[in-house]
Amino acid sequence: MFGSQEDHLPDRLPYRIRDDFLSRAELSFYGVLRLAVGNRWVICPKVSMGDIFFAVGSNRQETTSWRNRIASKHVDFLLCDPQTMRPMLAIELDDQSHERKDRQQRDSLQDQVFRSAGLPLVRIRARAQYSVEEIASALQHAVARSPHKTEVPSPRPANQPKPAPKRGAPPLCPKCGTPMVVRQSRQDGSRFYGCPNYPRCRQTAPLTE
Ligand SMILES: [Zn+2]
Incomplete structure (x- = not known):
């Protein structure tokens, strides 16, 4: 590796698997989400917003600046079309930490990014229990309003x-x-x-x- 730092790495690097890949609240919601979604979409948890969106600035510097604003942010769940893996809608699980001011600010940028790109973002308040039907209908509702709902190659898209x-x-x-x-x-x-x-x-x- 061209005499890089990797020559001096110890045998065991200081990385360990996180036991909280999904928090308890996220895991509890994920179970209900699987039932609500069935085979219709693929559920991807914790997706970086930089993997979902790209920025279109008027020059390279502006593009980089917009890209950096979302680079370290993620969304809790992204639902994709099972054939094309095209993002169809996203879900953010809102918990108490969203009451804090910095989170509110993050939320508003996140909301604006999704709105600008035309990808529905559904916010669901974290609870002890969920209704599968309620979640399914909220998702159905969001997709029905989405500009991408008929995103299949057609001879003359709108x-x-x-x-x-x-x-x-x-x-x-x-x-x-x-x-x-x-x-x-x-x-x-x-x-x-x-x-x-x-x-x-x-x-x-x-x-x-
Ligand atoms: Zn383009």
């Missing part, structure tokens, strides 16, 4: 960018607002517009030549 004018500027990515770039399909060599943020953003638009 947010598909308009084809660019023949000799004009490239179209803007409807998700990122950045000018799209010409790409070539590896399969058939055809050319199309793609988002410069690929693979984090997979928006495409037809190229009119």
Whole structure:
């Protein structure tokens, strides 16, 4: 390893498995969540917000700054489509610590991030007992209002960018607002517009030549 610090590492490193990967409150809720969700979604606990979202600033510095604001934050549970693992909605279990001021501030940034990106965030107050039906209906409700509820590839999605004018500027990515770039399909060599943020953003638009 190029004479790095790893040469001097002791045999046993000072890492141990945490016994509180999920807190008691989270574990208790997780049991009910599994029943409420069934096979419909995959439940991922403790997901970093940096793994769910990417930032689209107007320049590199701004993008980095927005990315850093969420890098160390996570959401309690992320529910994904079992086929595509696309994030469908997230759940934050609110406990007493959320009464504290710093947590409230965190909550408000977290709420804003989810709202801006269009991913539903359901807040559920931690309790001693939950109703499976109540949780299932709260999730159902949130997904029904979500802009991503019909996120299956369709011939003409509602947010598909308009084809660019023949000799004009490239179209803007409807998700990122950045000018799209010409790409070539590896399969058939055809050319199309793609988002410069690929693979984090997979928006495409037809190229009119
Ligand atoms: Zn994009």
